[in-house]
Amino acid sequence: MKYVDEFRDGDTARAxxxxxxxxxxxxxNYRLMEFCGGHTHAIFRFxxxxxxxxxxxxxxxxxxxxxxxxxxxxxxxxxxxxEEDVILCTYADLMRVPAGKHDSLHKxxxxxxxxxxxxxxxxALAIARANPERQVVFFAIGFETxxxxxxAVLKIAKAMxxxxxxxxxxxxxxxxxxxxxLSAGEARIDGILGPSHVSxxxxxxxxxxxxxxxxxxxxxxxxEPVDVIQSVLMLVRQxxxxxxRVENQYTRAVSEHGNQKAQALMAEVFExxxxxxxxxxGSLPESxxxxxxxxxxxxxxxxxxxxxxxTADIKGCICPAVLRGMNNPDECKLFGTxxxxxxxxxxxxxxxxxxCAAYYSYGxxxxxxxxx
Amino acid sequence: MCLAVPARVESLDTAAATAMIDxxxxxxxxxxxxxxxVAVGDYVLVHVGFALERIDAVEAAKTLALFAExxxxxxxx
Numbered sequence: 243m244k245y246v247d248e249f250r251d252g253d254t255a256r257a258x259x260x261x262x263x264x265x266x267x268x269x270x271n272y273r274l275m276e277f278c279g280g281h282t283h284a285i286f287r288f289x290x291x292x293x294x295x296x297x298x299x300x301x302x303x304x305x306x307x308x309x310x311x312x313x314x315x316x317x318x319x320x321x322x323x324x325e326e327d328v329i330l331c332t333y334a335d336l337m338r339v340p341a342g343k344h345d346s347l348h349k350x351x352x353x354x355x356x357x358x359x360x361x362x363x364x365x366a367l368a369i370a371r372a373n374p375e376r377q378v379v380f381f382a383i384g385f386e387t388x389x390x391x392x393x394a395v396l397k398i399a400k401a402m403x404x405x406x407x408x409x410x411x412x413x414x415x416x417x418x419x420x421x422x423x424l425s426a427g428e429a430r431i432d433g434i435l436g437p438s439h440v441s442x443x444x445x446x447x448x449x450x451x452x453x454x455x456x457x458x459x460x461x462x463x464x465x466e467p468v469d470v471i472q473s474v475l476m477l478v479r480q481x482x483x484x485x486x487r488v489e490n491q492y493t494r495a496v497s498e499h500g501n502q503k504a505q506a507l508m509a510e511v512f513e514x515x516x517x518x519x520x521x522x523x524g525s526l527p528e529s530x531x532x533x534x535x536x537x538x539x540x541x542x543x544x545x546x547x548x549x550x551x552x553t554a555d556i557k558g559c560i561c562p563a564v565l566r567g568m569n570n571p572d573e574c575k576l577f578g579t580x581x582x583x584x585x586x587x588x589x590x591x592x593x594x595x596x597x598c599a600a601y602y603s604y605g606x607x608x609x610x611x612x613x614x
Numbered sequence: 615m616c617l618a619v620p621a622r623v624e625s626l627d628t629a630a631a632t633a634m635i636d637x638x639x640x641x642x643x644x645x646x647x648x649x650x651x652v653a654v655g656d657y658v659l660v661h662v663g664f665a666l667e668r669i670d671a672v673e674a675a676k677t678l679a680l681f682a683e684x685x686x687x688x689x690x691x
Binding site: 244246251254260264305361362363364383384385388442491494495503593595 | 617648661662664685
């Protein structure tokens with residue numbers, strides 16, 4: 243596939259890794275946080291880890307929207323489906339995420355709730371048009387990559403004056419979460435691999451404050467393995483030179499100012515949410531968006547007078563610490579025993595790009611082997 | 615969740631703001647509402663049924679040229 247295969251070439255990957263080994267200083271540790279779950283997945287799937295010198299390590303960030311959604315929001319969605327009898331549309335990733343009391347959307351669907359997996363936000367709109375007698379709610383999650391499509395369907399729904407379509411908005415923002423992790427200082431971070439497609443929307447300039455405030459270099463990296471390895475080389479060079487700049491490796495898709503048409507669309511439909519709870523990170527001010535007053539008729543939280551539900555995390559699950567970059571998944575007692583992709587206890591095991599799922603799928607035997 | 619795949623634009627329906635894309639042999643209709651400009655033959659990043667951004671062919675070629683240069687540098691090392 244064009245624009246994929248060239249960026250997965252093994253010889254190029256090995257050559258760039260050779261340059262990294264030549265560039266690292268033996269007495270320096272390079273602790274690099276990949277913010278995105280997509281990068282975590284690429285690092286494990288393609289064995290990028292194994293090509294790195296010992297003093298370059300990856301810390302997994304919170305950039306997995308399924309992983310950072312608190313269980314209470316899922317419980318709210320289940321209540322909508324069961325008590326308000328709506329058709330609840332959602333991306334497939336959310337179906338098996340544990341809500342409170344061992345429940346999930348998947349189990350609610352098995353009990354008879356009308357919950358439908360969709361590929362695109364436009365599918366939810368089509369379902370609403372095909373079922374005018376039913377209320378249809380789109381359970382929307384995601385970072386800035388996934389927010390513009392939600393804005394687009396809200397705009398269409400308003401233009402069509404659809405009275406049976408609303409959105410349960412859970413869209414979150416990358417820079418505030420990044421700032422929070424750096425300001426908390428719980429995980430030592432020497433450099434950041436910046437998101438690929440979030441950056442395609444918000445632009446590379448969005449991270450300047452992060453680099454300036456916390457004196458940390460950031461390289462926006464494509465999602466393919468050679469992109470990641472080249473970005474690591476760029477970070478190593480910045481760290482060696484004592485620099486803390488935003489650099490862009492993924493120039494084929496990311497510009498300085500991003501996709502301004504998508505930004506304008508988001509600004510038309512959404513406004514800043516004063517505070518939002520993230521799994522693992524707690525309640526962060528100005529870290530998410532909500533539907534604005536012009537589009538209030540399409541806001542499920544308003545139409546169904548939804549209340550905040552607070553649910554305790556599963557006992558023994560260390561997802562919150564994993565999401566803050568403090569622990570690796572295999573340090574969790576539940577990892578690979580009580581918690582597996584088939585029967586996940588924590589959100590980081592559910593989503594294929596969660597750190598726990600990546601460890602389980604690609605890394606668990608290697609770690610076990612290293613200990614023997 | 616934020617994964618997006620590069621796909622070639624096969625045809626455009628400007629009135630409906632949609633494009634027919636080819637993804638390694640799979641044809642699918644996606645929305646082009648988020649793009650200012652798009653032409654047949656462009657590669658776009660497809661995410662949840664939307665074209666998020668055009669892939670800049672010139673920048674992609676520059677990155678690949680840099681890879682070639684870095685490979686040569688590693689060989690010389």
